[in-house]
Amino acid sequence: xxxxxxxxxxxxxxxxxxxxxxxxxxxxxxxxxxxxxxxPGQAVIMAAVxxxxxxxxxxxxxxxxxxxxxxxxxxxxxxxxxAAMLGIIIFSSAAWYFGLPTSESxxxxxxxAGAGLAKAGTSALLAAGWKKVLTGxxxxxxxxxxxxxxxxxxxxxxxxxxxxRKTRRIFSKLQIFSSAFMAFSHGTNDGQKFIGVFALAxxxxxxxxxxxxxxxxxxxxxxxxxxxxxxMGIGTAVGGWRIIRxxxxxxxxxxxxxxxxxxxxxxxxxELASRLGIPLSTTHTINTSIMGVGSTRRLSAVRWGxxxxxxxxWLLTFPVCGLIAFLVTKIVMLFQ
Numbered sequence: 001x002x003x004x005x006x007x008x009x010x011x012x013x014x015x016x017x018x019x020x021x022x023x024x025x026x027x028x029x030x031x032x033x034x035x036x037x038x039x040p041g042q043a044v045i046m047a048a049v050x051x052x053x054x055x056x057x058x059x060x061x062x063x064x065x066x067x068x069x070x071x072x073x074x075x076x077x078x079x080x081x082x083a084a085m086l087g088i089i090i091f092s093s094a095a096w097y098f099g100l101p102t103s104e105s106x107x108x109x110x111x112x113a114g115a116g117l118a119k120a121g122t123s124a125l126l127a128a129g130w131k132k133v134l135t136g137x138x139x140x141x142x143x144x145x146x147x148x149x150x151x152x153x154x155x156x157x158x159x160x161x162x163x164x165r166k167t168r169r170i171f172s173k174l175q176i177f178s179s180a181f182m183a184f185s186h187g188t189n190d191g192q193k194f195i196g197v198f199a200l201a202x203x204x205x206x207x208x209x210x211x212x213x214x215x216x217x218x219x220x221x222x223x224x225x226x227x228x229x230x231x232m233g234i235g236t237a238v239g240g241w242r243i244i245r246x247x248x249x250x251x252x253x254x255x256x257x258x259x260x261x262x263x264x265x266x267x268x269x270x271e272l273a274s275r276l277g278i279p280l281s282t283t284h285t286i287n288t289s290i291m292g293v294g295s296t297r298r299l300s301a302v303r304w305g306x307x308x309x310x311x312x313x314w315l316l317t318f319p320v321c322g323l324i325a326f327l328v329t330k331i332v333m334l335f336q
Contacts (some may be wrong), residue, residue, distance in 0.1 A: 021235020054187020069129025147265030
């Protein structure tokens with residue numbers, strides 16, 4: 001029965017990672033598709049390759065923050081993980097249906113928190129990890145917006161006397177590199193999060209000793225990284241277009257120069273956070289960066305009605321995912 005429970009939880013984790021591919025991974029390629037620099041097929045392949053590269057080359061500091069820094073592994077069980085994954089699957093699937101990009105980072109930490117509170121009360125929450133989560137919220141919102149805005153202003157400064165057609169030709173090529181950079185940075189941060197949860201599930205299921213997991217030298221096995229990356233890539237290929245359409249076409253009108261600036265600003269922000277082991281929302285980062293780029297033309301260039309819908313989905317993520325995970329955990333505990 002314990003093995004069956006672990007298998008079910010792993011299925012939920014991969015399902016949630018698949019949904020992450022629907023709603024979060026398309027952030028890395030939305031602008032290059034909307035500006036027609038790459039076809040959707042080319043963009044998905046590039047995103048999958050550079051996401052995996054980011055996960056493999058960046059270490060696992062963010063994964064370990066999620067795996068053992070949000071809730072105390074010693075006071076929770078597999079029910080906690082399953083309930084958190086269900087919260088993500090239900091809420092993010094509903095948001096995806098309406099074409100709204102959601103933050104699986106926030107869905108994940110709120111789900112873990114809600115389930116942990118139901119299982120063990122406030123003692124389940126770890127202050128150090130939550131400080132990083134709150135820092136990541138500031139990174140994604142403010143550094144994302146001003147990063148895109150700043151790079152766009154630099155482009156205006158250095159290309160103000162260059163003919164528009166030539167500028168477009170230059171940035172059509174440069175945006176391929178900025179999209180790859182964005183996909184790589186997504187792997188260095190967001191791509192690690194479900195890997196950390198997968199490792200935590202193996203600990204709670206008795207496959208990995210708790211003492212080894214708590215050791216600072218612990219290394220997450222390569223096969224876990226590969227399985228999670230594949231699940232996310234399939235999700236992007238199957239359902240990413242809804243989110244690409246919202247981000248690439250509905251927030252503001254994008255040309256290659258705008259896509260390059262938004263992706264570069266967001267990717268630099270994400271890379272900085274990853275080096276510090278800070279989990280942040282790539283959804284928030286690239287969306288605020290697009291808003292920052294759009295604002296350099298005029299505030300009315302951003303479709304604030306669409307933006308308000310996206311922000312509403314962001315605000316609902318924490319309470320809804322946390323509540324679903326909390327209730328599922330309590331219901332399961334009644335029958336244990």
